[in-house]
Amino acid sequence: MPRPFTPKVVTANALLEGDVVYFTTDNTWTRELTQAEVLTDEADADLRLIDASRQQDQIVGAYLADVDPTPEGPKPTHFREEFRRTGPSNYFHGKQAEL
Amino acid sequence: MYKYSEFDTAFLAERNAQFRAQVERRIDGSLTEDEFKPLRLMNGLYLQLHAYMLRVAIPYGTLRSAQMRQLAMIAEKWDKGYGHFTTRQNIQYNWPKLRDVPDILDALGEVEMHAIQTSGNTIRNVTADHFAGAAADEVDDPRPVAELLRQWSTDHPEFQFLPRKFKFAVIGSEADRAVIRAHDIGVQLVEQDGKRGYRILVGGGLGRTPMIGKVIRDFLPEEDLLPYAEAIVSTYNILGRRDNKYKARIKITVHENGIDTYKELTEARFAELKPQFEGVDQEMLSSIRAQFAAPAFRNAPTDDFDAAYKADPVFRAWADTNLAAHKVEGYAIVSISLKKHGETPGDATAEQMRLIADLGEQYSHDDIRISHEQNVILPHVHKSDLPALHAALKTLGLATANIGLISDIIACPGMDYCALATARSIPVAQEIAQRFDALKMEHDIGPLKIKISGCINACGHHHVGHIGILGLDRAGVENYQITLGGDGTEEATIGQRTGPGFSYEEITDAIERIIRAYLEHRTDAQETFLEAYRRLGADPFKAALYPDKAEGKANAA
Known part of the structure; x- marks a missing residue:
């Protein structure tokens, strides 16, 4: 049996700054994971990834990342995505300082 | 120290202008990321977890003060006010913006520095003994040779698309302070019967499959260095595996074919290449050497x-x-x-x-x-x-007395920055250093090298740490494996894994248990951790690391 599809967001890095960004329902990019479009259907997720990847003038390296949908918005399920959402642990730099 | 020739300056200016145009074309949409990525990597620009990262070469680890000041200026003007020095004598900036990178490269060019070949499947920054030209035990300063190799390998047309990256390290003494045995090619300046030459090692490396380099020529005459190096890399370029990234480094090529076959092929290629080197390289080497003349030391009371x-x-x-x-x-x-x-x-x-x-x-x-x-x-x-x-x-927190001690830890950037990492390494290093500082045990423990890598690629040299720590992702959780008994010197040894890994919360305690076992078992304060490990083997340390298991064993017996 195929594994059940888990909720995802499309994420990438911004072309100019390199910042971690997430794809929204209106085809734009946000710095905040809570604003991201949560994809719960596999076929839909694949299509949204294609849509997102077309925006080569804005982003680099779009991919689907697992999230846990919560009432406060999507949260990362893996520590790598947690670091991407927050920033490094040795300095107060990156998103934790800027958002 | 080496000063750029007109050729160097013109070459760098041209490369920087090319890259500036490439960045413009990426931003205006003329280049896709697939097209741009190899171009940016050729100029040292990576995309990491949170931002771009620019890796700048510090050839053979040598800087003039004007260069160091420029690195500081770049950190302040275009980054977040700091830089990260790496295990390959590079400096990395963790937060540059794409638009600023051409300006950063021009600023580097002003002080004869660049980021060329700090990435990609090319010959990377040539590293050297950091005590070069000063060490009491050296035959000669290895840096002129490293500079010659840098010039030869930079933009070498045959070696821009090797099967995989390729790293040289050069030393001038028996004591190996540059880990040449864990490099693709290690070069050691030696003297035999009053004649200078080189001992050449090949096929060392860490990463997924750690290997100690093997001697391919015990004494290579001075004038044969470049043709021989070219023969080694040329042989690898043809023989190296391009079908599997994990088997593409020269260490695997040498291992799979055997050093005898590899040497045979290299010697045959060398015979073809040697006549093409008509001595220009030796003229260049002697002019480079003149630029590395020892400073005018003074004779003064102490x-x-x-x-x-x-x-x-x-x-x-x-x-x-x-x-x-x-x-x-x-x-x-x-x-x-x-x-x-x-x-x-x-x-x-x-x-x-x-x-x-x-x-x-x-x-x-x-x-x-x-x-x-x-x-x-x-x-x-x-x-x-x-x-x-x-x-x-x-005055600026730079007088810590811990060189060679337990808190003098090598740590790769790990999951805090690196896109390849599987776990964090920096906070592990921070916590271990703080723990032993708080315990005031550091000086009692004595010489001890802890090296931490946040993934299997081993940038943190964990295989050759007396205590090595490798951070992995085990089912979505950071897990740290420990190796013991590694050594990166002339007695190069790959450390042995102790057993199951430890969680992020457990790893510092685990290291403390190893240290307490050492203090308990050492013959006296003169016996270093590594000596004690070599005498005792892993058992007492394993018993300290896995007490439940040891008890289980005792009960069973």
């Missing part, structure tokens, strides 16, 4: 040093750990620790870099080194200047 050493226990502790023997009487090699307890190993702020630049200019004949152990070296300091130097270092 009374100030002796007095401070007697009177000031803080200075004495620093002098005992951070100084190494210089070849000239009255001089010392100073290691400046970038491992203050709780700080990020290898990081320096712009302010610290500027202070180091000033001190290097004032006290070390304008000569500054970066070590693969992520510290800074002032190679030529007269002992009478040491008290003033130490006082100045203290």
Whole structure:
């Protein structure tokens, strides 16, 4: 049996700054994971990834990342995505300082 | 120190102009990321977890003070006010913006620096002994040879698309302070019957499949270095595996074919290449050598040093750990620790870099080194200047007396920055350093090298740490494997895994248990951790690491 599809967001890095960004329902990019479009259907997720990847003038390296949908918005399920959402642990730099 | 020729300057300016145009074309949409990525990587620009990362080469780890000041300026103007010195004598900026990178490269060019071939399947920055030209035990300064290799390998048309990346390291003494045995090619300057030549090692490397380099020529005549190096790399270019990234490094090529076959093929290629080298390389080497002439050392009393050493226990502790023997009487090699307890190993702020630049200019004949152990070296300091130097270092937290001790940890950037990482390494290093500082055990423990990598690629050299730590992702959780008994010196040894790994929360306790077992089992304070490990084997350390298991065994028996 195929594994059940888990909720995802499309994420990438911004072309100019390199910042971690997430794809929204209106085809734009946000710095905040809570604003991201949560994809719960596999076929839909694949299509949204294609849509997102077309925006080569804005982003680099779009991919689907697992999230846990919560009432406060999507949260990362893996520590790598947690670091991407927050920033490094040795300095107060990156998103934790800027958002 | 080497000064760029007109050729170097023109070449760099042209490359920087090309890259500036490439960045423009990426931003205006003429280039896709697939097209742009190989171009940016050729110029040292990576995309990491949170931002771009620019890796700048510091050839053979040598900097003039003007160069260090420029690195500080770049950190302040285009980054977040600091830089990270790496295990390959590079400096990495973690937060550059794409639009600024061409300006950064031009600023580097102003001080004869670049980021070319710090990425990609090319010959990377040539590293060297950080004590080069100063060590009491060397045959000769290895840096002219490293510079010759840098010039030969930069933009070498045959070697721009090797099966995989390729790293050279060069030393001038028996003591291996540059881990040449873990490099694709290791070069050691040697002397035989009054003649200079090279011992050449090939096929060393860490990463997924660690291998100790094998001697391919025990004595290579001086004039044969470039044709022989070219023959080795050329053989690899054809023979190396391009079908599997994990089997593409020369260590696997040498291992799979055997050193005898590899040597045979290399010698055959060498016979073809040798006639093409008509001595121009040797002329270039001698002109490079002239630029590395030893500074004018002075003959002066060392009374100030002796007095401070007697009177000031803080200075004495620093002098005992951070100084190494210089070849000239009255001089010392100073290691400046970038491992203050709780700080990020290898990081320096712009302010610290500027202070180091000033001190290097004032006290070390304008000569500054970066070590693969992520510290800074002032190679030529007269002992009478040491008290003033130490006082100045203290003002910016640069006088930590821990060189070669448990808190002098190598750590790769790990999951805090690196896109390849599977776990964090920096906070592990920070916590271990702070733990042993709080316990005040560091000096009692004595010489001990802990090396931490945040993934299997082993940038943190964990395989050759006396204690190695490898951070992995085990089912979505950080897990740290421990290896013991590794050694990166001329007695190069790959450490042995102890057993199951430890969680992020458990790893510092686990290291403390190893250390307590060492202190309990060592014959006396003179027996170092590595010596004790070699005498005792892994068992007492495993028993300390896995007490439940040991009890289980005892009960079963």
